[in-house]
Amino acid sequence: MTTPERTHGPEFLRSQAGSLKSRMGVCHPGDKAIFRGHDLHRDLRHMDWIELYVFGITGRRFSAKELELLHALWVYTSYPDARLWNNRVAALAGSARSSATLGLAGALATSEAVIYGGYPFIRAIDFLRQARMRVSRGESLAEVVRQELQERRIYGYGRPINSKDERLPWLLELAGDLELDRGPHLKLAQEVETILSSRRQALRMNYAALAAALAADLGMSPREFHLFVFPAFLAGMPPCLVEAAQRPEGGLFPLSCADLSYEGPAPRAWPGAGKRQ
Amino acid sequence: MSAERAETIRTRIWREDAEADNPFAAKAAYCHGYDVYGEMLGRARWVDMLYLLFRGEAPTAAQADLLETLAVALANPGPRDASVHAAMCGGVGGSTAASCLMAALAVGAGQLAGGREVLLGMRAWAACGTNLDAWRRHLATPAADIASIWPTPEHPPGFDPHGVGTATPVRQTLAALAGNAAAARLRWLAANREALEAAADAPLALSGVAAAAFADLGFSPEAGEMLQLMLRLPGAAAHALEQKELGYKQFPFFAIELDDADTGAAVKEGA
Incomplete structure (x- = not known):
């Protein structure tokens, strides 16, 4: 990204007013659309969708094998289970007879969470990249892990509901078949798991760390990976919405008044009744 | 998750008493103990309710x-x-x-x-x-x-x-x-x-x-x-x-200028 000489203040804002200088693209209605310097229809029309998506994010082209792995990163975590918190948003939208787009958009936005999804993905890839740099400079990985645990937590290890992650063997097998399992970040992620497994509260690698390691080995930065994983759970969401929408309205996870387990103050009189009407 | 676990929502904010004829309809709703529909309506301001929801107490004036x-x-x-x-x-x-x-x-x-x-x-x-x-x-x-x-x-x-x-x-x-x-x-x-x-x-x-x-x-x-x-x-x-x-037609669409100086160079095969 080019940085303008002056990036703050009214002069800068005035210089940017009214028009946009873009390196990314433009549409010329009735003529053509330019996508990162290429005519979308003439040059890029044969790209599959994920290829175009990651090209849009990174400006780089990925090989067929790499694209197959990137596809798998999305496919293997698309679970149409309406209990999952992000999926439940889509399902509730269906049950409450909202629009499908609103339900899916809300569900996708919800996926940028702290205990799963967006935050672990980005923290995991950042940690693995930083750790690899530090180890390459001669630090011991055990010490890097110890410091990280001391300063914050390590995302990508452990799982909220079940410590075993059923997605990993499948993804590792595919990465092996594609010969994309030999990168330094994956090796390091596995070494981190070995270190964390020996602790009293053993933490096993989860999907975030494996996906992050594979993406880092494909050259993705944390920002690029953040954008890449945005639709990672998407394919599992429409089934949840569709089924909820097919049921009678309001029929998804209904809660009776007794299902609220109230733990607050007992009934009391509103103070100053009549004074602030 | 445990099958024995009650599927209830824990809350310190909201209590509801059910209507006698329908456990899914509230007869009364209490926000931090205050009867919302029976007592607060007409007495509490919108900001009173906002404050109550987040702080758990009625605000001072x-x-x-x-x-x-x-x-x-x-x-x-x-x-x-x-x-x-x-x-x-x-x-x-x-x-x-x-x-x-x-x-x-x-x-x-x-x-x-x-x-x-x-x-x-x-x-x-x-x-x-x-x-x-x-x-x-x-x-x-x-x-x-x-x-x-x-x-x-x-x-x-x-x-x-x-x-x-x-x-x-x-x-x-x-x-x-x-x-x-x-x-x-x-x-x-x-x-x-x-x-x-x-x-x-x-x-x-x-x-x-x-x-x-x-x-x-x-x-x-x-x-x-x-x-x-x-x-x-x-x-x-x-x-x-x-x-x-x-x-x-009356909303700005703005101009766009394609800066294509380095877009070609950004495309690398088989990264």
């Missing part, structure tokens, strides 16, 4: 006045604001009402005048209080560059990176709020504004005033973030509807 004045100040950032601009993009294209508000929330969630800026500002209040030296140290410390879903802050939260002087509405809001009996931090902010602005190398922004006000009201930074998001929505909604009525 001064606290309610402070929140109401702040809510008026935040209600419409105006159509130049990015969050309102986003809502208008929804309105002008005939997008759903919710998408207009979702657009405003998405854009207004960030670190430039948005919810995240208020949260970070409130964390600064929690760390620095009314200690000017602590604020100076805080403002002199660059934001930690830790990869997150949020970008690294590019300016001190609560200050306007594009400002030259303190904008008049910011001064007016601060003055209107600082006179409130519950506004200890706001009074200190008013008294020390110039010193803080010098330390931040930027003028105070409305988000900085909001952060101080939410802190004075005893809200957590997370609650302040939520309130900043909610209280700025009315203007976004109204402007979205206005542009929907006016139509896209």
Whole structure:
């Protein structure tokens, strides 16, 4: 990204007013659309969708094998289970007879969470990249892990509901078949798991760390990976919405008044009744 | 998850008593113990309810006045604001009402005048209080560059990176709020504004005033973030509807100039 000489203040804002200088693209209605310097229809029309998506994010082209792995990163975590918190948003939208787009958009936005999804993905890839740099400079990985645990937590290890992650063997097998399992970040992620497994509260690698390691080995930065994983759970969401929408309205996870387990103050009189009407 | 676990929602906020003929219909609803429909309606103001929801107690008259004045100040950032601009993009294209508000929330969630800026500002209040030296140290410390879903802050939260002087509405809001009996931090902010602005190398922004006000009201930074998001929505909604009525032909489309100097070079096969 080019940085303008002056990036703050009214002069800068005035210089940017009214028009946009873009390196990314433009549409010329009735003529053509330019996508990162290429005519979308003439040059890029044969790209599959994920290829175009990651090209849009990174400006780089990925090989067929790499694209197959990137596809798998999305496919293997698309679970149409309406209990999952992000999926439940889509399902509730269906049950409450909202629009499908609103339900899916809300569900996708919800996926940028702290205990799963967006935050672990980005923290995991950042940690693995930083750790690899530090180890390459001669630090011991055990010490890097110890410091990280001391300063914050390590995302990508452990799982909220079940410590075993059923997605990993499948993804590792595919990465092996594609010969994309030999990168330094994956090796390091596995070494981190070995270190964390020996602790009293053993933490096993989860999907975030494996996906992050594979993406880092494909050259993705944390920002690029953040954008890449945005639709990672998407394919599992429409089934949840569709089924909820097919049921009678309001029929998804209904809660009776007794299902609220109230733990607050007992009934009391509103103070100053009549004074602030 | 355990099959024995009761599928109930734990809450300290809300209790409902069911109608005799339907366990899924509430006969009475209590917010932190207060009968919402039986007693609060007609007696409690909107801001009383807001305060009660987040703090668990009814506000004093001064606290309610402070929140109401702040809510008026935040209600419409105006159509130049990015969050309102986003809502208008929804309105002008005939997008759903919710998408207009979702657009405003998405854009207004960030670190430039948005919810995240208020949260970070409130964390600064929690760390620095009314200690000017602590604020100076805080403002002199660059934001930690830790990869997150949020970008690294590019300016001190609560200050306007594009400002030259303190904008008049910011001064007016601060003055209107600082006179409130519950506004200890706001009074200190008013008294020390110039010193803080010098330390931040930027003028105070409305988000900085909001952060101080939410802190004075005893809200957590997370609650302040939520309130900043909610209280700025009315203007976004109204402007979205206005542009929907006016139509896209009267809404700016702006010019675009393709800078293709290096786009070809950005394409690398088989990265």
